[in-house]
Every structure is written in structure tokens, then in C-alpha cells.
Amino acid sequence: MDILSSLAQGFAVAVTPTNLAFAVFGCFLGTIIGALPGIGPVNGVAILIPLAFALRLDPTTVLILMSCIYYGCTYGGRISSIMLNIPGDASSIMATLDGHPMAKAGKASEALAISAVASFIGSTVATIGLTLFAPMLASVAIYFGPSDYFALYVLAFAMIGGVGGASPWKMLLAGFLGLMLATVGLDPGTGLARYTLGSFNLYDGFDPIVAIVGLFAISEVLVYLETAHHATGTLVPMGRAVPKFREMLPGMGAAFRGSFIGFLSGILPGAGASQGAFMAYVAERRYSNKDDTFGKGDPRGLAAPEAGDNAAAGGALIPMLTLGIPGSGTTAVMLALLISLNIQPGPLLFERQPDMVWGLIASLYIANVVLLVMNIPLVGIFTRMLSMPQWILMPFIIMVSFLGVYSISHSTFDLMVMIGFGVVGYIFRKLDISLIPLVLGLLLGADMENNLRRALSISNGDFWILVQSPIAATIYAITAAVLGTAFILAFRTARRRRASALAELED
Amino acid sequence: MADRILGLLILVLTIFYGWTAGSYEASFGDPLGPAAFPQMLAVPAALLSLFLVLRPDPDPAWATGLPAIRQIATVGVLIAYAFLLEDLGFVVATALGASAMGRLLGAGWQKSVISGVAMAVGLFVVFDTLLGLPLPLYPRFMS
Numbered sequence: 001m002d003i004l005s006s007l008a009q010g011f012a013v014a015v016t017p018t019n020l021a022f023a024v025f026g027c028f029l030g031t032i033i034g035a036l037p038g039i040g041p042v043n044g045v046a047i048l049i050p051l052a053f054a055l056r057l058d059p060t061t062v063l064i065l066m067s068c069i070y071y072g073c074t075y076g077g078r079i080s081s082i083m084l085n086i087p088g089d090a091s092s093i094m095a096t097l098d099g100h101p102m103a104k105a106g107k108a109s110e111a112l113a114i115s116a117v118a119s120f121i122g123s124t125v126a127t128i129g130l131t132l133f134a135p136m137l138a139s140v141a142i143y144f145g146p147s148d149y150f151a152l153y154v155l156a157f158a159m160i161g162g163v164g165g166a167s168p169w170k171m172l173l174a175g176f177l178g179l180m181l182a183t184v185g186l187d188p189g190t191g192l193a194r195y196t197l198g199s200f201n202l203y204d205g206f207d208p209i210v211a212i213v214g215l216f217a218i219s220e221v222l223v224y225l226e227t228a229h230h231a232t233g234t235l236v237p238m239g240r241a242v243p244k245f246r247e248m249l250p251g252m253g254a255a256f257r258g259s260f261i262g263f264l265s266g267i268l269p270g271a272g273a274s275q276g277a278f279m280a281y282v283a284e285r286r287y288s289n290k291d292d293t294f295g296k297g298d299p300r301g302l303a304a305p306e307a308g309d310n311a312a313a314g315g316a317l318i319p320m321l322t323l324g325i326p327g328s329g330t331t332a333v334m335l336a337l338l339i340s341l342n343i344q345p346g347p348l349l350f351e352r353q354p355d356m357v358w359g360l361i362a363s364l365y366i367a368n369v370v371l372l373v374m375n376i377p378l379v380g381i382f383t384r385m386l387s388m389p390q391w392i393l394m395p396f397i398i399m400v401s402f403l404g405v406y407s408i409s410h411s412t413f414d415l416m417v418m419i420g421f422g423v424v425g426y427i428f429r430k431l432d433i434s435l436i437p438l439v440l441g442l443l444l445g446a447d448m449e450n451n452l453r454r455a456l457s458i459s460n461g462d463f464w465i466l467v468q469s470p471i472a473a474t475i476y477a478i479t480a481a482v483l484g485t486a487f488i489l490a491f492r493t494a495r496r497r498r499a500s501a502l503a504e505l506e507d
Numbered sequence: 508m509a510d511r512i513l514g515l516l517i518l519v520l521t522i523f524y525g526w527t528a529g530s531y532e533a534s535f536g537d538p539l540g541p542a543a544f545p546q547m548l549a550v551p552a553a554l555l556s557l558f559l560v561l562r563p564d565p566d567p568a569w570a571t572g573l574p575a576i577r578q579i580a581t582v583g584v585l586i587a588y589a590f591l592l593e594d595l596g597f598v599v600a601t602a603l604g605a606s607a608m609g610r611l612l613g614a615g616w617q618k619s620v621i622s623g624v625a626m627a628v629g630l631f632v633v634f635d636t637l638l639g640l641p642l643p644l645y646p647r648f649m650s
Contacts, residue, residue: 054640169558176552177517180524180545187541190533194541195524218585225577225611226570391614392622395605398585399630406592407640415589423582430567431509449544453537461538 003135010358013060014366022057022065023363027370030072035382037080039397040089041073041313042329043220046212047397049337050404059341060356064363066337067317070330071123071367074313075375078115078306079382083108083236091274091309094281098294098301103236105297109379114299115306116375118255120368122307125259126266126314127364130321133267134350134361137322141347147455147466151475153448156325158479158486159268160437168486170433178441179448181206188446189453201413208336208443210405210414211421215435216329217401218422221394223429251303254284262308266315268327276315280308314364321345321357325444329436335443509566514559521556525549577611584608597635597642601627 013019033044045066052062077092082099095115102111144152157175184195185205196202261283262276284304285294294301316327317334324345326332338345343353350357375382405418425435452466459465467473528545570578588604595603606623610616634640 051634051638051640054634055638167564169555173517173552173555173559176548176555179548180521180552183545183548187531187533190536190541192531192533192541194531194545195527221581221608222578225581226574389614391609391612391619392626394612395608395623396626398608399601399605399626402588402592403630403634403640403642406642407634412589412593415592416586419582419585419589422585426578427513430569431513432564432567452544453539456539457537 003131006135006354006358007131007362009355010360010362011365013355013359014064014362018058019061019064019359019363020366022061023068023366024370026065026068027072027075027367027374030069031076031079031371031375031382032072032385033069034073034076034089034092035079035385036076036388036393037084037086037386039217039220040077041070042212042333043216043397044073045069045330045333045337046209047217047401047404049209049333049340050408051400053340054407059343060359062341063337063343063356063360066334067360067364068367068370070313070334071310071364072371073330074123074310075116075119075371076382077309078119079112079379080386082111082115082302083383084386091277091313092306093274094277094305094309095302097281097305098296098298100236101295101297102299102302107297108236110299111297111302112379112383113376114251114303116372116379118251118258118303118306119310119375120372121252121255122259122262122310123314123364123368123371125256125307126263126311126317127361127368129263129311130314130318130364131361134318134322134357137318138347138350141322142351144347144471145455145469146451146458148469148471148475149451150448150455150466151472151479152323152325153444153451155475155479155482156327156440156444157437158483160434160440167432168483168490170431171437174428174433174435175437175441178438178443179445180441181211181438182442182445183449188450201411205446206417206442207408207414208439209340209408210418211442212333212336212439213401213405214418214421215425215439217397218419219425219429219435221398222422222426224390224394251299254288254300254304255307257287258284258304258307259311262311263315265308266312266327267318274309276312277305277309281305321349322347324447326440329439332436332439332443339443508563509569510563511560514556514563517556518553518560521549521553525553581608581611584611593643594646596644596646598627598631598644599646601630 014023029048030041030044033039034041039047048069049066052065057065073089074091077087077089078095078099081087081092081095082103085096085100087093087096099111099115102108157172160171160175182205184202186192186203187194193203258280261280265276265279281301281304284300288300289298313328313330316331320326320331320335322345324335326335335345343349343356401418402415405414408414428435428438455465456463467476525546525548528542528549531540531542531545533540569575584604584607588600591603592600594600602620602624604623605626606619609619609622614622631642631644635642635644
């Protein structure tokens with residue numbers, strides 16, 4: 001009952017006219033950002049953070065605005081998947097498999113409606129989960145000491161290396177590079193300048209927001225320039241404006257199943273929304289592909305990954321808010337936002353700033369309803385946005401990125417840092433090195449080092465303190481297990497690949 | 508090959524990073540000091556980059572010809588834009604930058620210039636005038 005009264009208090013914060021207006025605005029903007037191919041949620045939120053500061057809004061309002069944009073993006077991503085067969089963001093790749101065939105069969109409006117409802121179900125399941133589990137986790141996390149937090153950060157990086165990608169080595173390397181970048185600047189413990197190469201510009205270190213905008217937005221343009229000539233989709237005609245309800249019914253059960261799978265994968269750091277959508281689709285195909293209709297426009301094959309995607313996006317907020325450890329790219333950006341608002345996420349957030357946390361959670365419920373209402377009748381407007389030519393869209397994204405970064409510090413140096421990160425981001429993406437661990441390292445590095453040094457101050461330099469607490473020891477055991485399985489799996493696939501390559505040579 | 512080159516670069520960087528860390532000393536503060544954490548990072552990072560050198564993945568298909576020239580030109584435009592933003596003022600610099608980028612993305616001169624100018628004026632009005640984010644309006648030599 002404690003939760004209900006807190007939630008009621010949250011709704012009181014969320015329904016003030018300003019907050020409500022920004023929530024609706026955020027939903028609208030988020031859907032557009034999600035729908036446009038080329039700017040995913042990570043880009044969209046990162047570009048808008050500095051601009052939200054420029055508006056000099058109340059921190060709670062900024063947080064509500066950004067979370068509504070975040071939720072909006074997860075709704076919008078599916079629109080171009082269905083209409084153009086080009087995913088609006090990475091997590092809606094699975095929505096192309098059955099969504100686009102449906103649209104081609106003249107059921108575009110049904111496909112859009114099913115995915116909107118599935119998104120709503122997924123997000124609502126995740127928001128309810130967030131309401132129930134986040135305070136629970138926060139109340140446990142209060143007992144965490146510095147050495148436990150250090151262990152938790154180690155686990156987060158291990159999970160990202162283990163769960164996230166094809167090559168755990170590259171993931172881990174990216175994580176270490178991020179951590180190394182985080183040590184640039186004045187050392188908080190002693191005030192010593194580290195790795196600044198004598199430049200005053202680097203005394204504050206790399207601003208994570210500048211780095212994120214560069215890594216994602218600038219590199220996106222470079223990637224686009226390369227692929228531009230062979231990736232032009234044609235817009236499927238909309239057909240009937242009002243969807244037939246009967247066509248949508250079979251998708252509902254799939255949406256609920258997808259939601260639970262997505263939610264679980266969202267909580268795990270490193271898995272994130274794309275993984276959630278993928279797992280939901282695979283599970284649903286195994287469960288209900290009896291007549292071999294999947295991949296040919298089965299509504300269940302659209303509803304499951306859409307629900308999974310949205311549920312994972314909501315679930316990923318739990319570790320971010322309660323432990324301060326983001327599990328995905330977008331929540332990493334949200335963490336950067338919190339840090340720049342001078343809010344330290346973690347268990348104490350729920351005690352010290354209940355208005356903000358519960359206001360945020362309440363506004364997520366509101367955002368869901370707004371997005372559902374907005375997405376069914378207004379989907380035509382969002383669809384029309386898709387035909388905006390890239391030569392307008394790309395320069396616009398770049399200009400807004402520059403504006404945003406320039407507004408943080410009014411310095412040419414930061415703009416150069418952004419461009420530099422853009423080029424690095426492009427090269428890393430080409431070489432299949434994930435940018436997410438890099439960003440996480442940059443964001444969490446300072447805190448990880450502080451906790452390590454605090455723990456060793458307590459023990460007067462004795463390293464045993466790191467494994468002495470039962471919490472830390474348990475976390476390290478999990479870390480070892482995760483890393484062990486990841487590397488064994490990677491070795492096996494590598495060996496199998498080599499074996500099949502050898503077999504091909506012999507043929 | 509690309510993996511090997513990058514791995515080598517990172518290896519050199521981590522060796523420099525770990526070696527520089529040794530020079531950070533503080534006679535006060537916590538027992539660990541400012542050098543230990545960077546040194547703890549440098550060792551596994553160096554090992555991982557060494558792994559990249561020894562066991563690289565197959566090379567990706569890099570852009571060649573016109574797309575590659577466009578990529579390099581775009582980076583050039585971005586750098587020029589960053590340097591000229593304060594000297595030329597927001598509107599002029601953005602109009603030039605956005606037009607050049609539109610052209611690089613394959614639009615004709617006319618379309619690029621029109622959209623570039625419209626974007627520059629529009630963004631200035633929205634952010635400076637309506638939202639109160641101060642931007643340099645005039646070229647520096649005029650003010």
C-alpha cells in the first residue's frame with residue numbers, strides 16, 4: 001500500500017499543467033524521432049538534452065520530457081519498419097519481418113494499429129513492473145557498501161561483454177576504453193590533472209553528452225553516406241484508414257507473452273531493447289508458428305517483438321534508477337541526463353527525491369495512454385514524415401547536434417571533440433565494436449574509481465575488503481559465471497566457423 | 508587488417524596510458540592514489556588489444572570512390588563549420604554548412620541552398636529568439 005500512496009503522490013506531480021504539457025509534447029516528438037530512420041532513441045535523447053537545459057526547466061519536468069521522448073521513440077520505431085521495411089531504430093528490426101509483409105498485403109493500418117496496441121501492452125507491463133520492483137531493489141541496494149558497488153560495476157561490464165554481442169573481446173575492449181577516457185581530467189581525490197596533455201580544456205574531462213552526440217549522431221551521417229545508394233525503400237500505400245478489429249485480435253496474446261520476455265531481458269544489463277524484441281519474436285515463433293505463417297505477415301509475429309521491445313525499454317529503467325547502472329544505450333543517455341541535472345541515481349534517489357522518482361513513474365503511465373491515443377488516429381501524420389528527403393533530415397540532425405553541444409559550453413573545442421568522437425564511432429561501428437560499453441565506461445568510470453578508492457580507504461589499502469562482504473562475493477561469483485559462459489560460447493562459435501570454412505575449402 | 512591496425516593503435520595508447528599513470532603521485536589523500544586505477548585498466552586493455560592484433564575478424568567493406576570522398580568531405584565541412592561558427596555568426600555559418608552538406612547528400616545546388624538558408628534562419632529564430640539560447644548572430648568582424 002506504500003507503493004500506491006507514493007504513486008498517488010507521483011500523479012499529483014505529473015498532472016500539473018506544465019508537466020502534462022511537456023509529457024504530451026515529449027510523446028509527439030519521441031514518436032517522430034523514433035519513426036525517422038537515422039535518428040534512433042539514443043541520438044534523439046542525446047541531442048535534445050542540452051536543448052532541454054537551455055529551456056531552464058525544472059529538473060523534474062526535464063526528466064518527464066525526456067522519459068516521454070524515450071517511450072515515444074519505442075513507439076515510433078515500428079512505423080518505418082512496417083511502411084518502408086527500414087527499421088527506425090535498432091530495436092524495431094524484428095518488426096519488419098511480419099509487419100512489412102502485412103502492409104504489402106493491404107493491411108497497413110491493421111499492422112500499425114496492432115503494433116501500437118502491442119507497444120502499449122509492453123510498455124504498461126514494464127511500467128507496472130517498474131512500480132513494483134524498483135522500490136524493492138532500491139531498499140535492498142541501501143545495504144550496498146563501496147566494495148559492493150565496485151563489484152556491481154564489474155558485473156555490469158561483464159554482462160555487457162557476455163550478453164551483448166558477437167565478440168566479447170571487442171565489447172570488453174570498448175568498455176575498458178570508455179573507462180580509460182573517464183579518467184581524463186582532474187582527479188576528484190587529489191585534484192591532480194590526469195591525461196590532460198597540458199590543455200585546460202580537458203580539466204573537466206570529456207563531457208559524456210558531447211561524446212554520445214558525436215558517437216551516435218555524427219557517425220550516423222557517415223554511415224548513411226556510404227549506404228545511401230542502395231537503401232531506398234518505397235512507402236507502402238496506407239489503404240483503409242480505420243483498422244478492422246477482428247484482424248487484430250490474434251496478436252493480443254502474443255503481445256502479453258512478448259511483454260514478459262522483453263521485460264526480463266530489459267532488466268539485465270547489456271541485453272536491452274533489441275535483444276528483448278529478438279527473444280520475444282523467437283519465442284513466439286516457436287510457440288505459435290503452426291501453419292508456417294511467420295515472416296509472411298502474421299499479426300502475432302508483429303505484436304510479440306513490438307511488445308518485447310517496449311517492455312525491455314521500460315525494464316531497462318529499473319537498474320538505471322535503482323542502482324545507477326544503465327543496461328542499454330538509451331538508458332545510458334538518460335543516466336548522463338540525470339548526472340548533468342546533478343541527480344545521483346541509486347537507492348538513495350527513492351528516499352531523498354521521492355517526488356521526482358514517483359512523478360517520473362506516474363508520467364510514464366500517462367505517456368503510455370497519450371501515445372496509444374496519439375498513435376492510432378495520428379499515425380498518418382507520422383507516416384508522411386517518412387517521405388522527408390535525407391538531404392534535409394541529415395543536415396538538420398547535424399545542425400541541431402552542433403547547437404546542442406555549443407549550448408553546453410560555448411566552446412569550439414567541444415565541437416571538435418564531438419566530431420572526433422563521430423569519426424571514432426564510425427570506425428568502431430564498421431569494425432563491429434559496440435559503442436554501448438564505450439559510453440557506459442565513460443559514464444560509470446568516475447563512480448567506479450571513487451567506490452574502489454573509498455573501499456580501500458576504509459580498509460587502509462587492504463585489497464581483501466573487495467571480496468569480504470557477502471554481497472560483493474556473490475556478485476563476483478555471478479560475474480565469473482557470466483564471463484565463463486560467454487567466452488566458452490564465443491570459442492565454440494569461432495571453432496565451428498573455422499571448421500565450416502575449412503569444409504568449404506575442401507569442397 | 509583493419510582490426511590489426513586498430514589493435515596496434517590501442518596497444519600503443521594503453522602502454523602510453525599505463526606508463527603515464529606511474530608519474531601521478533600524491534602524498535596525501537586515499538591509500539590507493541590517482542595512479543592505481545588507470546594502471547589497473549591499462550593491463551587488461553593492453554591484453555585485449557593484443558588479442559585484436561593476433562586474432563582479427565575479417566575486414567569490413569570500406570567505402571570506396573565517390574562515397575568515400577563524400578565522407579571525407581563531410582568531415583571537412585563539419586570541422587570548418589565548428590571553426591567558423593563564432594567567426595561568421597550562426598546564421599551565415601549554418602546556411603553555408605547545411606547547404607554544403609545537402610549537396611554532399613546528393614541534392615542539387617538550388618535545393619541545398621534553399622534548405623540550408625531556411626534551416627539557418629529557422630533554427631536561429633526558434634532557439635535564439637523563442638527559447639532564449641544566445642547564439643552569435645553577426646559575423647565577428649561586424650560586431
